[in-house]
Amino acid sequence: MKWERIPLGPLQTNCYVLSSKEKECIVFDPGSEGAKLNALIQSRGLKPLAVLLTHAHFDHIGAVDEVRERWNIPVYVHKKEKDWLASPELNGSHYFQAGPIHAGPADEYIETGKPLTIGPFTLRVSHTPGHSPGSVSFYHEETRAVFSGDVLFKEGIGRTDLPGGDHQLLLKSIHDHLLELPEDTLVLSGHGPETTIQDEMDHNPFLNGF
Known part of the structure:
Protein backbone atom coordinates (compact mmCIF):
# COMPACT_ATOMS: atom_id res chain seq x y z
CA MET A 1 0.00 0.00 0.00
CA LYS A 2 1.08 3.58 -0.57
CA TRP A 3 -0.07 7.12 0.12
CA GLU A 4 0.04 10.31 -1.93
CA ARG A 5 -0.17 13.90 -0.65
CA ILE A 6 -2.17 16.36 -2.78
CA PRO A 7 -2.21 19.99 -1.56
CA LEU A 8 -5.47 21.66 -2.59
CA GLY A 9 -7.03 25.10 -2.51
CA PRO A 10 -5.83 28.53 -1.41
CA LEU A 11 -4.67 27.20 1.96
CA GLN A 12 -2.89 24.25 0.33
CA THR A 13 -4.69 21.80 2.59
CA ASN A 14 -3.22 18.34 2.27
CA CYS A 15 -5.57 15.74 0.86
CA TYR A 16 -4.20 12.21 1.05
CA VAL A 17 -5.03 9.20 -1.07
CA LEU A 18 -4.15 5.83 0.45
CA SER A 19 -4.20 3.08 -2.15
CA SER A 20 -3.73 -0.67 -2.34
CA LYS A 21 -2.00 -2.80 -4.96
CA GLU A 22 -5.47 -3.63 -6.28
CA LYS A 23 -6.03 0.10 -6.93
CA GLU A 24 -8.68 0.57 -4.26
CA CYS A 25 -8.25 3.75 -2.25
CA ILE A 26 -9.46 5.96 0.58
CA VAL A 27 -9.53 9.75 0.27
CA PHE A 28 -8.68 11.83 3.35
CA ASP A 29 -9.81 15.46 3.61
CA PRO A 30 -10.76 16.54 0.07
CA GLY A 31 -10.58 20.21 0.91
CA SER A 32 -11.00 21.92 -2.46
CA GLU A 33 -10.53 21.60 -6.23
CA GLY A 34 -12.80 18.58 -6.57
CA ALA A 35 -12.50 18.36 -10.36
CA LYS A 36 -8.69 18.32 -10.14
CA LEU A 37 -8.76 15.65 -7.43
CA ASN A 38 -11.25 13.46 -9.29
CA ALA A 39 -9.18 13.73 -12.47
CA LEU A 40 -6.06 12.68 -10.58
CA ILE A 41 -7.85 9.69 -9.06
CA GLN A 42 -9.10 8.67 -12.47
CA SER A 43 -5.67 9.11 -14.06
CA ARG A 44 -4.19 6.77 -11.45
CA GLY A 45 -6.83 4.15 -12.27
CA LEU A 46 -7.99 4.11 -8.66
CA LYS A 47 -11.32 3.01 -7.20
CA PRO A 48 -12.27 5.12 -4.16
CA LEU A 49 -14.10 3.36 -1.34
CA ALA A 50 -14.71 6.20 1.13
CA VAL A 51 -13.95 9.76 2.16
CA LEU A 52 -12.57 10.07 5.69
CA LEU A 53 -12.48 13.47 7.40
CA THR A 54 -9.98 14.21 10.14
CA HIS A 55 -12.29 17.11 11.04
CA ALA A 56 -14.84 19.34 9.38
CA HIS A 57 -13.20 22.75 9.06
CA PHE A 58 -13.99 24.43 5.74
CA ASP A 59 -10.57 23.93 4.18
CA HIS A 60 -10.90 20.15 4.64
CA ILE A 61 -14.43 19.67 3.26
CA GLY A 62 -14.74 21.90 0.19
CA ALA A 63 -14.65 19.03 -2.32
CA VAL A 64 -16.51 16.45 -0.24
CA ASP A 65 -19.66 16.46 -2.35
CA GLU A 66 -17.81 16.44 -5.70
CA VAL A 67 -15.79 13.40 -4.67
CA ARG A 68 -18.70 11.61 -3.01
CA GLU A 69 -21.01 12.09 -5.99
CA ARG A 70 -18.42 11.26 -8.63
CA TRP A 71 -17.55 7.90 -7.06
CA ASN A 72 -20.78 7.18 -5.13
CA ILE A 73 -18.95 6.57 -1.85
CA LEU A 90 -19.41 25.97 12.57
CA ASN A 91 -16.93 24.94 9.87
CA GLY A 92 -15.29 28.35 9.96
CA SER A 93 -15.83 29.52 6.38
CA HIS A 94 -18.13 32.25 7.70
CA TYR A 95 -15.11 33.97 9.27
CA PHE A 96 -12.90 33.97 6.17
CA GLN A 97 -13.21 35.71 2.81
CA ALA A 98 -13.43 32.61 0.64
CA GLY A 99 -17.23 32.61 0.91
CA PRO A 100 -19.52 30.07 2.60
CA ILE A 101 -18.46 26.46 2.22
CA HIS A 102 -20.75 23.56 3.04
CA ALA A 103 -21.41 19.94 2.18
CA GLY A 104 -24.20 17.43 2.54
CA PRO A 105 -24.56 15.32 5.68
CA ALA A 106 -22.06 12.58 6.42
CA ASP A 107 -23.07 9.03 5.60
CA GLU A 108 -21.26 7.44 8.53
CA TYR A 109 -20.08 8.57 11.96
CA ILE A 110 -16.60 7.60 13.03
CA GLU A 111 -16.27 5.45 16.13
CA THR A 112 -12.98 5.93 17.92
CA GLY A 113 -11.05 3.52 20.07
CA LYS A 114 -11.45 0.57 17.74
CA PRO A 115 -10.30 -0.39 14.25
CA LEU A 116 -12.10 0.91 11.20
CA THR A 117 -11.98 -1.49 8.26
CA ILE A 118 -12.94 -0.36 4.77
CA GLY A 119 -12.13 -2.84 2.02
CA PRO A 120 -8.46 -3.85 2.42
CA PHE A 121 -7.70 -0.93 4.74
CA THR A 122 -7.69 -1.17 8.52
CA LEU A 123 -7.11 2.01 10.49
CA ARG A 124 -6.84 2.66 14.20
CA VAL A 125 -8.93 5.74 14.93
CA SER A 126 -8.19 8.01 17.90
CA HIS A 127 -10.27 10.95 19.07
CA THR A 128 -7.76 13.82 19.22
CA PRO A 129 -9.73 16.98 20.08
CA GLY A 130 -8.28 20.39 20.80
CA HIS A 131 -7.99 21.90 17.33
CA SER A 132 -11.68 21.09 16.98
CA PRO A 133 -14.08 19.00 19.09
CA GLY A 134 -14.35 16.15 16.59
CA SER A 135 -10.77 15.93 15.36
CA VAL A 136 -9.62 12.36 14.82
CA SER A 137 -6.33 10.77 13.78
CA PHE A 138 -6.12 7.67 11.60
CA TYR A 139 -3.15 5.34 12.14
CA HIS A 140 -2.38 2.90 9.33
CA GLU A 141 0.02 0.30 10.66
CA GLU A 142 0.92 -1.21 7.31
CA THR A 143 2.42 2.04 6.01
CA ARG A 144 3.43 3.19 9.52
CA ALA A 145 1.68 6.50 8.99
CA VAL A 146 -0.83 8.57 10.92
CA PHE A 147 -3.18 10.95 9.13
CA SER A 148 -3.33 13.63 11.80
CA GLY A 149 -5.28 16.45 10.17
CA ASP A 150 -4.54 19.75 11.94
CA VAL A 151 -3.56 18.21 15.27
CA LEU A 152 0.21 17.92 14.80
CA PHE A 153 2.50 19.52 12.22
CA LYS A 154 6.23 19.54 11.55
CA GLU A 155 7.52 21.57 14.52
CA GLY A 156 4.03 22.91 15.17
CA ILE A 157 0.54 22.11 16.42
CA GLY A 158 -2.96 23.03 15.33
CA ARG A 159 -4.42 26.45 16.04
CA THR A 160 -6.87 26.63 18.92
CA ASP A 161 -8.35 30.10 18.47
CA LEU A 162 -11.33 28.94 16.39
CA PRO A 163 -14.68 27.92 17.96
CA GLY A 164 -14.27 24.70 19.94
CA GLY A 165 -10.49 25.00 20.19
CA ASP A 166 -8.69 24.13 23.43
CA HIS A 167 -4.90 24.43 23.69
CA GLN A 168 -4.39 22.22 26.73
CA LEU A 169 -6.75 19.58 25.38
CA LEU A 170 -4.85 19.57 22.09
CA LEU A 171 -1.55 18.98 23.89
CA LYS A 172 -3.14 16.16 25.87
CA SER A 173 -4.49 14.57 22.68
CA ILE A 174 -1.05 14.67 21.09
CA HIS A 175 0.61 13.23 24.18
CA ASP A 176 -1.95 10.49 24.79
CA HIS A 177 -2.61 9.34 21.22
CA LEU A 178 0.18 10.41 18.88
CA LEU A 179 3.39 10.40 20.90
CA GLU A 180 2.64 6.83 21.99
CA LEU A 181 2.87 5.62 18.38
CA PRO A 182 6.12 4.01 17.16
CA GLU A 183 8.81 6.67 16.88
CA ASP A 184 9.34 6.04 13.16
CA THR A 185 5.65 6.69 12.40
CA LEU A 186 5.17 9.21 9.60
CA VAL A 187 2.92 12.11 10.60
CA LEU A 188 0.86 13.15 7.57
CA SER A 189 -0.48 16.56 8.54
CA GLY A 190 -3.24 18.71 7.15
CA HIS A 191 -0.76 21.36 6.01
CA GLY A 192 2.93 21.31 5.19
CA PRO A 193 5.41 18.46 4.87
CA GLU A 194 5.39 15.11 6.57
CA THR A 195 7.42 14.51 9.71
CA THR A 196 7.89 11.66 12.19
CA ILE A 197 6.89 11.12 15.80
CA GLN A 198 10.59 10.96 16.74
CA ASP A 199 11.36 14.28 15.06
CA GLU A 200 8.47 16.00 16.83
CA MET A 201 9.46 14.55 20.20
CA ASP A 202 12.96 15.94 19.64
CA HIS A 203 12.31 19.26 17.93
CA ASN A 204 8.72 20.46 18.33
CA PRO A 205 8.88 23.50 20.66
CA PHE A 206 5.24 23.12 21.66
CA LEU A 207 5.83 19.63 23.03
CA ASN A 208 9.04 20.22 24.96
CA GLY A 209 8.42 19.68 28.64
CA PHE A 210 4.81 18.57 28.27
Missing part, protein backbone atom coordinates in the same frame (compact mmCIF):
# COMPACT_ATOMS: atom_id res chain seq x y z
CA PRO A 74 -19.74 7.30 1.82
CA VAL A 75 -18.30 10.18 3.84
CA TYR A 76 -17.19 9.60 7.42
CA VAL A 77 -16.91 12.28 10.13
CA HIS A 78 -16.89 12.27 13.93
CA LYS A 79 -20.39 12.73 15.34
CA LYS A 80 -19.31 15.82 17.32
CA GLU A 81 -18.97 17.61 13.99
CA LYS A 82 -21.97 16.11 12.23
CA ASP A 83 -23.58 19.56 11.90
CA TRP A 84 -20.42 21.31 10.72
CA LEU A 85 -20.57 20.14 7.12
CA ALA A 86 -23.69 22.20 6.43
CA SER A 87 -22.86 25.19 8.62
CA PRO A 88 -20.40 27.92 7.52
CA GLU A 89 -20.53 29.29 11.06
Whole structure:
Protein backbone atom coordinates (compact mmCIF):
# COMPACT_ATOMS: atom_id res chain seq x y z
CA MET A 1 0.00 0.00 0.00
CA LYS A 2 1.08 3.58 -0.57
CA TRP A 3 -0.07 7.12 0.12
CA GLU A 4 0.04 10.31 -1.93
CA ARG A 5 -0.17 13.90 -0.65
CA ILE A 6 -2.17 16.36 -2.78
CA PRO A 7 -2.21 19.99 -1.56
CA LEU A 8 -5.47 21.66 -2.59
CA GLY A 9 -7.03 25.10 -2.51
CA PRO A 10 -5.83 28.53 -1.41
CA LEU A 11 -4.67 27.20 1.96
CA GLN A 12 -2.89 24.25 0.33
CA THR A 13 -4.69 21.80 2.59
CA ASN A 14 -3.22 18.34 2.27
CA CYS A 15 -5.57 15.74 0.86
CA TYR A 16 -4.20 12.21 1.05
CA VAL A 17 -5.03 9.20 -1.07
CA LEU A 18 -4.15 5.83 0.45
CA SER A 19 -4.20 3.08 -2.15
CA SER A 20 -3.73 -0.67 -2.34
CA LYS A 21 -2.00 -2.80 -4.96
CA GLU A 22 -5.47 -3.63 -6.28
CA LYS A 23 -6.03 0.10 -6.93
CA GLU A 24 -8.68 0.57 -4.26
CA CYS A 25 -8.25 3.75 -2.25
CA ILE A 26 -9.46 5.96 0.58
CA VAL A 27 -9.53 9.75 0.27
CA PHE A 28 -8.68 11.83 3.35
CA ASP A 29 -9.81 15.46 3.61
CA PRO A 30 -10.76 16.54 0.07
CA GLY A 31 -10.58 20.21 0.91
CA SER A 32 -11.00 21.92 -2.46
CA GLU A 33 -10.53 21.60 -6.23
CA GLY A 34 -12.80 18.58 -6.57
CA ALA A 35 -12.50 18.36 -10.36
CA LYS A 36 -8.69 18.32 -10.14
CA LEU A 37 -8.76 15.65 -7.43
CA ASN A 38 -11.25 13.46 -9.29
CA ALA A 39 -9.18 13.73 -12.47
CA LEU A 40 -6.06 12.68 -10.58
CA ILE A 41 -7.85 9.69 -9.06
CA GLN A 42 -9.10 8.67 -12.47
CA SER A 43 -5.67 9.11 -14.06
CA ARG A 44 -4.19 6.77 -11.45
CA GLY A 45 -6.83 4.15 -12.27
CA LEU A 46 -7.99 4.11 -8.66
CA LYS A 47 -11.32 3.01 -7.20
CA PRO A 48 -12.27 5.12 -4.16
CA LEU A 49 -14.10 3.36 -1.34
CA ALA A 50 -14.71 6.20 1.13
CA VAL A 51 -13.95 9.76 2.16
CA LEU A 52 -12.57 10.07 5.69
CA LEU A 53 -12.48 13.47 7.40
CA THR A 54 -9.98 14.21 10.14
CA HIS A 55 -12.29 17.11 11.04
CA ALA A 56 -14.84 19.34 9.38
CA HIS A 57 -13.20 22.75 9.06
CA PHE A 58 -13.99 24.43 5.74
CA ASP A 59 -10.57 23.93 4.18
CA HIS A 60 -10.90 20.15 4.64
CA ILE A 61 -14.43 19.67 3.26
CA GLY A 62 -14.74 21.90 0.19
CA ALA A 63 -14.65 19.03 -2.32
CA VAL A 64 -16.51 16.45 -0.24
CA ASP A 65 -19.66 16.46 -2.35
CA GLU A 66 -17.81 16.44 -5.70
CA VAL A 67 -15.79 13.40 -4.67
CA ARG A 68 -18.70 11.61 -3.01
CA GLU A 69 -21.01 12.09 -5.99
CA ARG A 70 -18.42 11.26 -8.63
CA TRP A 71 -17.55 7.90 -7.06
CA ASN A 72 -20.78 7.18 -5.13
CA ILE A 73 -18.95 6.57 -1.85
CA PRO A 74 -19.74 7.30 1.82
CA VAL A 75 -18.30 10.18 3.84
CA TYR A 76 -17.19 9.60 7.42
CA VAL A 77 -16.91 12.28 10.13
CA HIS A 78 -16.89 12.27 13.93
CA LYS A 79 -20.39 12.73 15.34
CA LYS A 80 -19.31 15.82 17.32
CA GLU A 81 -18.97 17.61 13.99
CA LYS A 82 -21.97 16.11 12.23
CA ASP A 83 -23.58 19.56 11.90
CA TRP A 84 -20.42 21.31 10.72
CA LEU A 85 -20.57 20.14 7.12
CA ALA A 86 -23.69 22.20 6.43
CA SER A 87 -22.86 25.19 8.62
CA PRO A 88 -20.40 27.92 7.52
CA GLU A 89 -20.53 29.29 11.06
CA LEU A 90 -19.41 25.97 12.57
CA ASN A 91 -16.93 24.94 9.87
CA GLY A 92 -15.29 28.35 9.96
CA SER A 93 -15.83 29.52 6.38
CA HIS A 94 -18.13 32.25 7.70
CA TYR A 95 -15.11 33.97 9.27
CA PHE A 96 -12.90 33.97 6.17
CA GLN A 97 -13.21 35.71 2.81
CA ALA A 98 -13.43 32.61 0.64
CA GLY A 99 -17.23 32.61 0.91
CA PRO A 100 -19.52 30.07 2.60
CA ILE A 101 -18.46 26.46 2.22
CA HIS A 102 -20.75 23.56 3.04
CA ALA A 103 -21.41 19.94 2.18
CA GLY A 104 -24.20 17.43 2.54
CA PRO A 105 -24.56 15.32 5.68
CA ALA A 106 -22.06 12.58 6.42
CA ASP A 107 -23.07 9.03 5.60
CA GLU A 108 -21.26 7.44 8.53
CA TYR A 109 -20.08 8.57 11.96
CA ILE A 110 -16.60 7.60 13.03
CA GLU A 111 -16.27 5.45 16.13
CA THR A 112 -12.98 5.93 17.92
CA GLY A 113 -11.05 3.52 20.07
CA LYS A 114 -11.45 0.57 17.74
CA PRO A 115 -10.30 -0.39 14.25
CA LEU A 116 -12.10 0.91 11.20
CA THR A 117 -11.98 -1.49 8.26
CA ILE A 118 -12.94 -0.36 4.77
CA GLY A 119 -12.13 -2.84 2.02
CA PRO A 120 -8.46 -3.85 2.42
CA PHE A 121 -7.70 -0.93 4.74
CA THR A 122 -7.69 -1.17 8.52
CA LEU A 123 -7.11 2.01 10.49
CA ARG A 124 -6.84 2.66 14.20
CA VAL A 125 -8.93 5.74 14.93
CA SER A 126 -8.19 8.01 17.90
CA HIS A 127 -10.27 10.95 19.07
CA THR A 128 -7.76 13.82 19.22
CA PRO A 129 -9.73 16.98 20.08
CA GLY A 130 -8.28 20.39 20.80
CA HIS A 131 -7.99 21.90 17.33
CA SER A 132 -11.68 21.09 16.98
CA PRO A 133 -14.08 19.00 19.09
CA GLY A 134 -14.35 16.15 16.59
CA SER A 135 -10.77 15.93 15.36
CA VAL A 136 -9.62 12.36 14.82
CA SER A 137 -6.33 10.77 13.78
CA PHE A 138 -6.12 7.67 11.60
CA TYR A 139 -3.15 5.34 12.14
CA HIS A 140 -2.38 2.90 9.33
CA GLU A 141 0.02 0.30 10.66
CA GLU A 142 0.92 -1.21 7.31
CA THR A 143 2.42 2.04 6.01
CA ARG A 144 3.43 3.19 9.52
CA ALA A 145 1.68 6.50 8.99
CA VAL A 146 -0.83 8.57 10.92
CA PHE A 147 -3.18 10.95 9.13
CA SER A 148 -3.33 13.63 11.80
CA GLY A 149 -5.28 16.45 10.17
CA ASP A 150 -4.54 19.75 11.94
CA VAL A 151 -3.56 18.21 15.27
CA LEU A 152 0.21 17.92 14.80
CA PHE A 153 2.50 19.52 12.22
CA LYS A 154 6.23 19.54 11.55
CA GLU A 155 7.52 21.57 14.52
CA GLY A 156 4.03 22.91 15.17
CA ILE A 157 0.54 22.11 16.42
CA GLY A 158 -2.96 23.03 15.33
CA ARG A 159 -4.42 26.45 16.04
CA THR A 160 -6.87 26.63 18.92
CA ASP A 161 -8.35 30.10 18.47
CA LEU A 162 -11.33 28.94 16.39
CA PRO A 163 -14.68 27.92 17.96
CA GLY A 164 -14.27 24.70 19.94
CA GLY A 165 -10.49 25.00 20.19
CA ASP A 166 -8.69 24.13 23.43
CA HIS A 167 -4.90 24.43 23.69
CA GLN A 168 -4.39 22.22 26.73
CA LEU A 169 -6.75 19.58 25.38
CA LEU A 170 -4.85 19.57 22.09
CA LEU A 171 -1.55 18.98 23.89
CA LYS A 172 -3.14 16.16 25.87
CA SER A 173 -4.49 14.57 22.68
CA ILE A 174 -1.05 14.67 21.09
CA HIS A 175 0.61 13.23 24.18
CA ASP A 176 -1.95 10.49 24.79
CA HIS A 177 -2.61 9.34 21.22
CA LEU A 178 0.18 10.41 18.88
CA LEU A 179 3.39 10.40 20.90
CA GLU A 180 2.64 6.83 21.99
CA LEU A 181 2.87 5.62 18.38
CA PRO A 182 6.12 4.01 17.16
CA GLU A 183 8.81 6.67 16.88
CA ASP A 184 9.34 6.04 13.16
CA THR A 185 5.65 6.69 12.40
CA LEU A 186 5.17 9.21 9.60
CA VAL A 187 2.92 12.11 10.60
CA LEU A 188 0.86 13.15 7.57
CA SER A 189 -0.48 16.56 8.54
CA GLY A 190 -3.24 18.71 7.15
CA HIS A 191 -0.76 21.36 6.01
CA GLY A 192 2.93 21.31 5.19
CA PRO A 193 5.41 18.46 4.87
CA GLU A 194 5.39 15.11 6.57
CA THR A 195 7.42 14.51 9.71
CA THR A 196 7.89 11.66 12.19
CA ILE A 197 6.89 11.12 15.80
CA GLN A 198 10.59 10.96 16.74
CA ASP A 199 11.36 14.28 15.06
CA GLU A 200 8.47 16.00 16.83
CA MET A 201 9.46 14.55 20.20
CA ASP A 202 12.96 15.94 19.64
CA HIS A 203 12.31 19.26 17.93
CA ASN A 204 8.72 20.46 18.33
CA PRO A 205 8.88 23.50 20.66
CA PHE A 206 5.24 23.12 21.66
CA LEU A 207 5.83 19.63 23.03
CA ASN A 208 9.04 20.22 24.96
CA GLY A 209 8.42 19.68 28.64
CA PHE A 210 4.81 18.57 28.27
